[in-house]
Each structure stands twice: as C-alpha cells, then as structure tokens.
Amino acid sequence: MKGFYGSYGGQFVAETLIPALDNLENVFFKLKEDDEFNKKVNYYLQNYAGRPTPVYFAENLSKKYGIEIYLKREDLLHTGAHKINNTIGQGLIAKYSGKKRVIAETGAGQHGLATATVAALLGLKCTIYMGSIDIKRQQPNVKKMKLLGAEVIEVTEGSQTLKDATNHALKDWVTNVENTHYIIGSVVGPYPFPEIVAHFQSVIGTEALDFFKNGNIMPDYVIACVGGGSNAIGIFRAFLNENVKLIGVEAGGVSDKDGGNAKTLNLGRPGILHGALSYLLQDKNCQVLPVHSISAGLDYPGVGPEHSFLKDSGRVEYVSVKDKDALYAFRELSVSEGIIPALESSHALAYLLVNRDLFRNSKVLINLSGRGDKDFIIVQNILNL
Numbered sequence: 001m002k003g004f005y006g007s008y009g010g011q012f013v014a015e016t017l018i019p020a021l022d023n024l025e026n027v028f029f030k031l032k033e034d035d036e037f038n039k040k041v042n043y044y045l046q047n048y049a050g051r052p053t054p055v056y057f058a059e060n061l062s063k064k065y066g067i068e069i070y071l072k073r074e075d076l077l078h079t080g081a082h083k084i085n086n087t088i089g090q091g092l093i094a095k096y097s098g099k100k101r102v103i104a105e106t107g108a109g110q111h112g113l114a115t116a117t118v119a120a121l122l123g124l125k126c127t128i129y130m131g132s133i134d135i136k137r138q139q140p141n142v143k144k145m146k147l148l149g150a151e152v153i154e155v156t157e158g159s160q161t162l163k164d165a166t167n168h169a170l171k172d173w174v175t176n177v178e179n180t181h182y183i184i185g186s187v188v189g190p191y192p193f194p195e196i197v198a199h200f201q202s203v204i205g206t207e208a209l210d211f212f213k214n215g216n217i218m219p220d221y222v223i224a225c226v227g228g229g230s231n232a233i234g235i236f237r238a239f240l241n242e243n244v245k246l247i248g249v250e251a252g253g254v255s256d257k258d259g260g261n262a263k264t265l266n267l268g269r270p271g272i273l274h275g276a277l278s279y280l281l282q283d284k285n286c287q288v289l290p291v292h293s294i295s296a297g298l299d300y301p302g303v304g305p306e307h308s309f310l311k312d313s314g315r316v317e318y319v320s321v322k323d324k325d326a327l328y329a330f331r332e333l334s335v336s337e338g339i340i341p342a343l344e345s346s347h348a349l350a351y352l353l354v355n356r357d358l359f360r361n362s363k364v365l366i367n368l369s370g371r372g373d374k375d376f377i378i379v380q381n382i383l384n385l
C-alpha cells in the first residue's frame, strides 16, 4: 500500500490536507531524480554544512573497552547535528516549489535552529513552533533562532513540549499551504514526510558504508539513538542489506513507569500520532502518555513508522539505556577522546559501554548524531562541573 512501511505509516490526517500531501509527494519524487536539484543539495551539504563527515576510529576508547569503536561524526556539521542534512534538502524543496515561507516544530531547539539557519541562507520567511517548557529549558537555541530572523511561537497547550508544537505546526500548514512548506524534523508525520526525511538523512549511511568498503572491512554492529528516528534511519538504510547487526537505542529515562521514559518501541503499542500509524506510548484509553528523557531530542512519545516495521520484522533490535547511563557515556567520550557528544548520541554509545561484554573484540559503528554544547547547562550541575 502506498505510504506504508509494512502496516505502519499512512496519512491519517484531515481531508483538507490530502491535496497538499499529494502535491508534496509529486514534487519530491520529481526533484529526487532532478540532476540540477541534487547538485544544489550536494553543493550546500559540502560547502555550507561540511559534508562528508569522517568516520573516526576512537582508539583510546577502543583500547579501554576492548572493542573496535568507530564514530560517524555528524557532530562536526554546521549547527551541531545531523538535522541540517534534512533542512537543506527540504529548504530547497520549498525554494523549487515556489514557497516563500517555511515552518517547523522543535523540541530541544536543534531542528528549529537548523530550519532557521537554512531559511536565512535561502531567503525564506520562517516560523518555529516550540512548547513553553522547551522554550524555558533551551534559551540559547531560542535566542539563536531569533538572531537568524525566525519568529518563535510559544505553544502553551498540553504538555507544552514537542508533541504539542507539532500539532500547531500541522495546523499552520493546513491554513497556509499555498505559500508555506512544513519542514518536519524527523522521519515522522504523514506520508511522504517520513520518506523525504529518510532520503535526505541517508547520506549518513552512504558515506559510512563507503568508508568501510574502501578499507575492506565491515562493522559487526551499527548503533544509533532513536527519538523520532531520523539519524538512525539515516545510518541504517545503507546497511540493511549488509551482514551487520543494527541496534536502535531509545531513552530509558529514569524508570519504566508511565511518564518516566521515552521507550516507544519497547513499551508502546501501535496508535496514531501526527498523521501516521506507528508504535506510540499510550494509556489503556489510547491517550498519549507523557514522556521523559534527560535529552530533549529523544523526548517524544511516537516514533517513525519505518522503525515500527523494522522492529516487527526483526531486522533492527531496539533497546534502551537510562539517563544515568547516557551521562556516563557523555563523560567517557569527553575524557577519553576529547569529543563532547550530544546527550542524545550519548545514548547510543552508552548501550555499547554499559554492555561491553556483549561486544568484546567486535567492530562497532556509533552514529554520533550531534555535539554536546547545547547540553552543557543541563549536564554541568549533575556532573558537578
């Protein structure tokens, strides 16, 4: 069925949005085959964002843990995370389809920042929706977005976080679709959004696979953190047909109790959120549960539909680590390699370090989705810095 990954995905939206989604689908699949468009995307990825990013062999950490650890360095990109891969691609979709305005939702502010950045670059008007709670805990990113010329709209409803910001962005898009493109920030939302974001993020895995093929080696495992799931899909896709074990790490938060974690694929069950059918953290009355993670970027009750499919098919294993494990990995990578990782990415590394015995002597590729500067305010008190 069109727009589904196995039985997940689809377009569970108001009828008024269907023509906009159909139109976006047509535009995207045409541009994807357009040489001039792809040249433009690659031009900005290279000269503006800093691609390709290296695969770095973490020698010190490898010695210490008895595992060959490789890091895909998305943390080196402009604006500090993999998000820019997607916003460059979608910003250019807006430009090519004659839209003068882009909107986005944001949680931690990383996607808002990457969207505001590309809007400044391409001369597009920009509105970012953000929950009140996130605005309070992510002030530096809010100020950066404003500096870049974006309007930041505070969402005071519901949990006042990413879920509610997404609802408002979808509403804005329905109303202003004539002149506005909605740059969704992960492999979520109604089709074709999950496919568009996966397409622009798949450069991560393509580059990583090239690195290993050129060295005539192959990792035994690829590990990535999963919030909505875009950095994970971005690195997994290239390895799906290789003899490599794939592991997605969710935010275990502080406990398995309702509201204490963001373990969507481990504790959720299928339901509809933001226009797609996928695993979802919900109570027995199908109400979306509150979530918690120390990393705002993983603090989302849903997950991209392709992950639900990959879970059920068994191709990817989904696990979780707790906040405290992520903090442990955050410190370990900083001390051992001089690389301060994002708290999100620290989850991927934490699964490896905490379960080191499972991985002894194997080659493991970790997707280092972003850098940790943005997390400093949160981390400094906990780690007594």
Ligand SMILES: *Cc1c(COP(=O)(O)O)cnc(C)c1O
Residues within 6 Å of the ligand: 080, 081, 082, 083, 110, 111, 185, 186, 187, 225, 226, 227, 228, 229, 230, 231, 232, 297, 298, 342, 344, 345, 369, 370, 371
């Ligand atoms: C936003 C973010 C994530 C989570 O989003 P995904 O779509 O799951 O990749 C992970 N890492 C970093 C650094 C982020 O900024």
